[in-house]
Amino acid sequence: MLAVSSMPSAISSIDQEGAFSDQLSRAFLQQLAQEERRRFKAGHRANSHDFDAEPMLDEADAVEQIVVQDEINRPESAHVPVPADLAAVAVMLARAIEAEPGLVRRLRREAPVVALATHLIDLVEPVRVVAEKCLFRPNTKVIDLANGRARELSRRHAALFVCDGISRDARPEKGNEIIGAALHVRVPIVGIAPDPKRQLPRDLMRSAEHRIGLPSLDQTGLALVVEAVVGSRPLRQIDRDLLRMIDIADLPVAFRRATSPDACIEALERIVTAKADFLAEGPALEELDGYGPAKTWGLAVASDLQAYRAGCLTWAQIDHRGLLLSGPPGVGKTSFARALAKSARVPLVTTSVAEWNAADYLSGTLQAIRKVFAQAQAQAPCILFIDELDGISDRAQIRGEHVQYWTQIVNLFLELLAGVDERPGVVVVAATNHPGKIDPAVKRAGRLDREIAIGKPDTTALAQIFRHHLGREILPDASTLPLALAARGMTGADAEAFVRRAKGTARRNGRAVTLDDLLVEIRQGRRPLPAAVRHRVAIHEAGHAVVSRTLGHGTLMDLSLHDDGGQALLEFTDDGAVTLTVLEAGLASLLAGRIAEEIEFGAASIGAGFGPDSDLALATGIARDIELKWGLGHFGNISLDAAASEAIMVTGLLPAVVERLRRASERARSILMEHRPALQAVGRLLEEAGYVTRAEMDRVLAPGKTRAETEQVVPVARDEEVQ
Structure with a gap:
């Protein structure tokens, strides 16, 4: 960075190194300091956002007179602090103008039209203040055209058009007549808005010769702000991760009680760290379990964002930019976003559709959406997490008087999502409990084009x-x-x-x-399984395991006992390539639990027939579909879409289903009798431990194991495995 004098002799844009010379920044800060000194001299005080003076206390107040006299007698060399937020905006505005060759001269000598994007609504008012004090020639009267005062304009004036984006008039169709009148007078015109393209008058944007945006503060810019506040530059720098998270409102809070430049940086670090999710306590994504494909996706994103921050990847090379997370409440969608930000070491910007809708009127909701995307862009690279996305309706399902209201919200959201190249470094993660209610356009390529469902943990x-x-x-x-x-x-x-x-x-x-x-x-008052029931359930689940393993049906993942019964978790492919052989193996596996009870206890319980997802219900459904739906049974090549209650009336169907289930039962019985030691060993293992892993079943059911070896199987210690 080139060294510059406190009073620039010439205004240059960017030095030979490609960094800002900051001559204009220092000039703006000096101008604000002079304004502060004049207010002190006049015996007035001002708040951090307004240069309009407020009268002091009554002249009869003797103490006040002492203070005022002290301010008047303050030596010219004494440092006059500039409000921290205005100082920051002055640096950012000066740098934005520096980047446009010749613009500072044109603003003071010609009549250029400039569109300035603040990105954030919080910056609109301080930008207006700095623009009025610093952009134009001395003694120039500045008029805000947004208040409809175009008729007052003359060549001695300069014009601003300031729009915070909230009012109903914040759209391109409004204010064009006023802009036309100002263009006729030929005065400098500067439009200021968070999103000029969508919020400033159309004719202002059409005539704008310069379109600029406020840059973020870097280390040298922050040092200039500290110098303007306390009189000298800090020796230390703030962590670069925290630097991106600084909001304009953080500066006055941090610098309020700081007594030295380094104390300003320390106070700012404390304030920003408190809101930095990725630095807070809590697990990183690597430490979390139960997320399946979502975790795989997140770890890839974290790796890519770290490479992006280091300059090893461009934004165009990053393929994971948007994710729609779905799943029931409580599965950890919000925790996923926090952990992802922590793993990637980037800020987490959180919002929700409910938060957007809490704003007043449609204009407030639209502004809330724009604001959060702008905030994410200002903190990029970052994770933008949007909760309750199903709160934004599917346009195809909107009816009645709210069609226009919701259509505008959906359209804006889609527009911001589609602008992926306009928000480099911002990865959007949205969460919903009801993915079926999401507008299909949200899931289109280039938006939230990856959808992952998070199920309840196993x-x-x-x-x-x-x-x-x-x-x-x-x-x-x-x-x-x-x-x-x-x-x-x-x-x-x-x-x-x-x-x-x-x-x-x-x-x-x-x-x-x-x-x-x-x-x-x-x-919560439930009782564990009684010993006799636990023994029966363990044998039942072991029957499923032995038969499915023997027939090679699917992949047996684990067996478990719980307070309401047991479960054999089986994964298998159910697609158009399934044959009758596979279906018959599935029938035998489903009925094996009931048959195992008959073998070991002499009779089966009714547990295999509880509910629509029971063993018997599933087996009966498969047998029925073999006959009526898949064309693999007694009736040949036919497919009838009949409800269960109607299907039973099809002549010959019931005997065919009964016979198919009988053969499957006998097949299961034959396998279990042949492998009875294995059945008993797996049952004993499950009964004692309550949980049997796939690896343990592989050891018990390994081919070639002798009867004695099978009977000697004991539970394997797994404490470390599941802790």
Whole structure:
């Protein structure tokens, strides 16, 4: 960076190194400092956003007279602080103008038309103040055309058109007559808005010779701001990750009590760190379990964003830019976004459709949407997380008087999503409980073109989630598997709540947390399976395992017992390539649990027939579809789309289904009798441990294992595996 004098002799744009010379920035800051000095001399005070003077206390106040006299007698060499937010805007505005060759001269000698994008609504008013004080020739009267005062214009004036984007008039169709009158007078015109293309008059944008935007503060720019506030430059720099997260409102708060340049930086670091999600406590994505493909996607994004920040990747090379996360409440969609930001070490900008709709009127909602995208762009690279996305309706489903209202909201959201090249570094992650309510255009290529459903965690993941919330200090040597089995079908949010309540119970009783505390919270009055029932259920699930493994039907993932029964988790491909052989193997696997009970206990229970997803219901459905739907049965090549109650009336169907299920049952019986030691060994293993992994079943059911070896199988310690 080139060294410059405090009073520039000439205004240059950018130095030979490609960095800003900051001559214009220093000139703007000096101009603001002179304004502050004049106010002190006049015995007035002003707030940080307004240079209009407020009268001091009554002259009869003797103490006030002392203070005023002290201000008047202050030596010219004494430093006069510039309000921190105005100083920051002055630096950003000066740099934006510096980047346009000759623009500063034109603003003071000619009549250029300039469109200035502030990106954020919070910057509109301070930009207006700095523009009035610094952009134009001395003694120039500045008129805001947005107030309809074009008739007052003369060649001695300059014109602003300031729009915060909130009012109903903030659109291209409004204000064009006023702009036309100003163009006729030939005065400098500067339009100021967060998004000029959408918010300033159309004719202003058509005639704009310069379209500029406020840049972000860098280290040298922040140092200039500190110097303007306290009188000298800091020796230390702020962390570059925090620098991108600074808001204009952070500066006055941080610098208010700072007594030195380095103290300003330290105070600013404390304030910004408090809102930096990626620096806060909490797990990174690598530490979380139960997210499946979403975790794989997120880790790829984190790696790419780190490479992007380091300059090793361009934005065009990053293929993961948008994700729609779906799933039931409590599966951790918001936690995923926080963990992703932490892994990528980038800011997390969070919002929700409910937050957008909380704004007054349609214009407020549209501005809220624009603001959050602008905020994300200002902090890029970052993660923009949008919750409750189903709150934005599918345009095809909108009816009645709200069609126009919601259509404008959806259209703006789609427009901002589609501008992926206009927001480099911003990865958008949206969450919904109802993906079917999302407008299909949202999922179009180039927007949220990847959709991943997060399901409820399986037993292993749930055990790991419990361990995460317990930490390594609570029950460090205990397995969390019993907790996961008791909480089967619940979510990570449920697990966190159970742990929190159990901790509260133990704290109120003045003791450490126990497994019983946790099980009481999880079960909420439910009782575990009685010993006899547990033994029967274990044999039932073992029957599924032995037959499916013997027939090679699908991939057996695990077996588990829980308070309501048991489960054999089987993964298999169900597509158009499935044959009758595969279907018959599936029937035998489904009926194997009931047959295993008959073999070991002499009679089957009714458990295989509970509900529409029971073993018998699924097997009967497959047998019926073989006959009527898939053209593989007694009736030949035919497909009838009949409800279950109607299908039973098809002549010959019931005997065909019964016979098919009978043959499947006998096939399962034959396999289980041949492998009865394996059936008993797997049942015993499941009964004792409550959970059997795929690896353990592979050891028990390995081909060539002798009867004695099978009968000697004992449960394998898995505490470390699930903690």
